[in-house]
Amino acid sequence: MPLEMSGQGKVVCVTGASGYIASWIVKLLLLRGYTVKATVRDPKDKKKTDHLLALDGAKERLQLLKANLVEEGSFEHAIDGCEAVFHTASPVALTVTDPQAELIEPAVKGTINVLKTCTKVSSVKRVIVTSSMAAVLSPKPPLGPNDLVDETTFSDPSVCEDEKQWYVLSKTLAEDAAWRFAKANNIDLIVMNPGLVIGPALQPTLNFSVDVVVDFINGDTIGSWTNEGMDMNSMTYKVSVEKLKSLGIELTPTETSLRDTVLSLKEKCLV
Template sequence: MSGQGKVVCVTGASGYIASWIVKLLLLRGYTVKATVRDPKDQKKTDHLLALEGAKERLQLLKANLLEEGSFEHAIDGCEAVFHTASPVTLTVEDPQAELIDPAVKGTINVLKTCTKVSSVKRVIVTSSMATVMFPKSPLGPNDLVDETTFSDPSVCEEEKQWYVLSKILAEDAAWQFAKANNIDLIVMNPGLVIGPVLQPTLNFSVQVVADFINGNNFFNRRYHRLVDVRDVALAHVKGLETPSANGRYIIDAPIVTTNDIEKVLREFVPDLCIAEKSEGIDTNSMTYKVSVEKVKSLGIEFTPTETSLRDTVLSLKEKCLI
């Protein structure tokens, strides 16, 4: 097992992607120091403590994104840090306090601690396709998006896309801080993540599948890109285990239409009907091309979207979430 004897930290460990990262790390033999806001909150921690290897090699530690230094005890003695903790919500009353501060200050707080802990060799930050797909001029069907494409914060501010803005500013702050402080930083940029859930609650991206099951096209668009959480988690782990890994990694899937999604979900909900409508939305907005060659070079083979959808539904049923 490649992780035997190695200690790593995962922040925001009870989250959807983070739980899978913890699961894979434990399976590979790593000792994992996982941060959560409240280690006593069983709803947030039971699924982690139930993972294979957790008894022997998982420690849960309390940390808060906005509290400077609160990650020190978790990062101490680790050779790598996976920073996944960042709020995900589209409805906020105070974007600065609810999204931007925790995302940006939290990232800098974690990176600052990494500069003080000499054992840390590499930091892997979970960003998002949000930091890629909103450049100054809107993407068209012939545009190719790759790791050199960056979203423009002013576009998101104008459109009041606060979650997107929080991810852009946090990733930007991470790159600037890492360059100034000589940190070996890797950033993962996943699209909309679906697949089986380990945690007992619905998270934002899987809620989108639950909405489809209820006949509701949440994004009100025809084209979608849905990437599997297991592929995303594995890309994070490979980002640590591949010495030559560097920079950003786009993790996104080929286009599927609402119609394709409906076909798969009909197996479970025979009378399902989902509208493909895109009133007032540019229907081509998702049809740009995406290069995933870089993440494939880490050895990632993408799970077909229909497999991910099926596994998502089975897992939601099993957890009584639909």
């Protein structure tokens, strides 16, 4: 069977489907023939859904469903009948007034909410959670320029709290909770830890990663990175991508991704 139709007859769920990463996951799943049950906070919000409904295969194999991260059981309808679940839904913000309510609770409770539902659905074979480099970038003691981080490194919650890195804390606690729950409930869990995500955007609005590129285009080379102790000048350690390479994934050169990002932003009149 051709790669494009390798998912024919299979049903998968993608949470937070209107986001940057999730939109691409939905696009690629549809191209491969999967039926996708995609969750968004408001299926009627055209700014969040029109780009998904316009994807090849969406008319025949895409279902948009409403779900709320902190509402227990909210994902049951979306996950029912699915073989795999891609959990990407999680708030992204560096400046908040109530870290617990705005970041930590949705990230942690949302992840456990999804995983709990997966334990009730016998058809689910694997869960893929989108974590973040944030979950590895603040260990204790601080990293130096010769230190190497990979998927086994974990940020220290006490460091996050001391430095008021609330987004970092939310992703760290959520990933830790995911691994603990998966181990206790025998869930086949895969966790991805992306860094700054760039490249062509499918959604019509700016997300955090692309907004950083916009800041550079506009001459703001500091931008929001200095908030909450996330200064680019302090991140001098090395990052291992050997696990990715072992899977046969070919990495796109940074220059190419940046160019594609800028072209995409111009096309969408976002710069």
